[in-house]
Amino acid sequence: MQLTKIRSVPGDSARSMCLLSTLFLSACAGLESSPPVTCPPGEEPFRGRCVDPAARYEPDERVDQDNVVAFAPLTRLALPEPPRSGFRIIAPPRTLAPGEETTFCVSWPFPALVNTTVHAARVYTTAGLHHSNVIAKPVNPAFGPNPYPGCHPGADDPFGALPAVIPDVLFASSTQVVGTETLSFPPGMGFTLDTSREIATSVHLLNTSAEPAVVELAYDFFTMPLSERTEELVPFAMNVNDFLVPPRATRTVGTTCSTFGGNIVSLMPHTHRYAEAFDVDIVREDGGETRIYAGGAFDLEGDIEVYRQAIALDEGDSIRYGCRFRNTSGHDLTFGLGDNEMCTLFGYMYPPEKQLGAFAARDGEPCTSFRLGAFR
Incomplete structure (x- = not known):
């Protein structure tokens, strides 16, 4: 047993006793500072436990109940439960021929939400998603709500009405990702949802394989109470x-x-x-x-x-x-x-x-x- 591993602090009588006798080692062990928390890959220490950063503010009990907006069932993506505070949107599956490329718009209404500050977002996708940009804009008074999951002209254009309408950008995915991609902001940071708006995304699909492909796509948005937010993004x-x-x-x-x-x-x-x-x-x-x-x-x-x-x-x-x-x-x-x-x-x-x-x-x-x- 190595007594030299115990640091002596001048004026700290308890630590001095530790250095004088091994009899006090068990009593002194608690005086040493706790080792840093080591978390598995993909997790971070937060308030004394290891968490997936996207689930940092997930409550123990679900606060958002009917929070999944979908238009067709998925058969290829295995999704976890939707956020307990937040919501999920699911795009209709699309079948592409070998080498086919297509772009189109998908829209969703916001479900009812308790919290409206998004601190993390995640996309789930099979192969074939080239990229997508999920935005939210006010309902166009000339057209009314989008014909979900279809779109009125310009619904997915983030620039068409600037600066009068500054769109919310909910998520932008990297090029050709497969599986999942997550954006988790640092603790206390998030952007605000205006749930009077409606969601739309320009989806760009590209089947790079020599076989037909069914492309499936879903997004989760994790929200936190406004009291947790220190910076609005x-x-x-x-x-x-x-x-x-x-x-x-x-x-x-x-x-x-x-x-x-x-x-x-x-x-x-x-x-x-x-x-x-x-x-x-x-x-x-x-x-x-x-x-x-x-x-x-x-x-x-x-x-x-x-x-x-x-x-x-x-x-x-x-x-x-x-x-x-x-x-x-x-x-x-x-x-x-x-x-x-x-x-x-x-x-x-x-x-x-x-x-x-x-x-x-x-x-x-x-x-x-x-x-x-x-x-x-």
């Missing part, structure tokens, strides 16, 4: 609207956009299969630079990065990002669907009044930034 997005990468060429597409201050909590790049790298830097007003994201080549893994310590921006700071594409095809790569590319940066930040939207009309042209938070 809002989405931000940056985009290069047009570019060209010639056949057999490697080229970096990107832009540098000014910000209005605030704090970055998460980032997610969006590219397609020709991407070799995706880098994001903070460019300070005084000329300093800090790399905050370094993504590698396209794969089927999730690309969401969450910062437990938010990245602080000062007014005058800029965000620079670049997408390096290696065009192995025999055609020009341009912005678009199909066998083309995109160079988009998405994330969440706070406070809401600093919300940012930015774009470069074409690669190499200046970026235009909009302080969307000023219209809230």
Whole structure:
């Protein structure tokens, strides 16, 4: 038994006694600080126990009862129970022929909810989901509610009514993920749902296999009491609207956009299969630079990065990002669907009044930034 493992603190008579005699070891053991909690992979210590971060605020008893909105049964996805505080939405399954690609809109009404602050979201998907962006917007007075699960024109367009209507972005998935992808904000952080709105998503499916595929898709949104929220989050997005990468060429597409201050909590790049790298830097007003994201080549893994310590921006700071594409095809790569590319940066930040939207009309042209938070 090694007495030297017990630390002596001047003035602490109990610890001094421990050093003098092994007779006191059992009595002194409780005076040592408790070891840090070690949690299994995928869990974190929270209030004395290990939890899935998405279930951090899940109550012991269900508070949201009729909280699943679905239009057809699923046969391939095995889903856990829906959130006890939160809700689930399920898209109708879609069958794709070999190599088929399609985009369409799906809409849902909000179920009745007790809590309206989302602190985590998760997508469940079979192979075939290229990407989807789940948003919520007010019911269009010209059309009325969407014909769920169908959509009125423009229901899934997040930009069509800016700045008069700033959409809520509930979830944006990485490219071609299979299985699950989860976005869990740091403790105390979440975005607010306006349940008078309705949910819609633009779903982009791509069957890369040589066999027909049934694509199934569902989302869970985990909510917490408002009393738990310390920071309200809002989405931000940056985009290069047009570019060209010639056949057999490697080229970096990107832009540098000014910000209005605030704090970055998460980032997610969006590219397609020709991407070799995706880098994001903070460019300070005084000329300093800090790399905050370094993504590698396209794969089927999730690309969401969450910062437990938010990245602080000062007014005058800029965000620079670049997408390096290696065009192995025999055609020009341009912005678009199909066998083309995109160079988009998405994330969440706070406070809401600093919300940012930015774009470069074409690669190499200046970026235009909009302080969307000023219209809230």
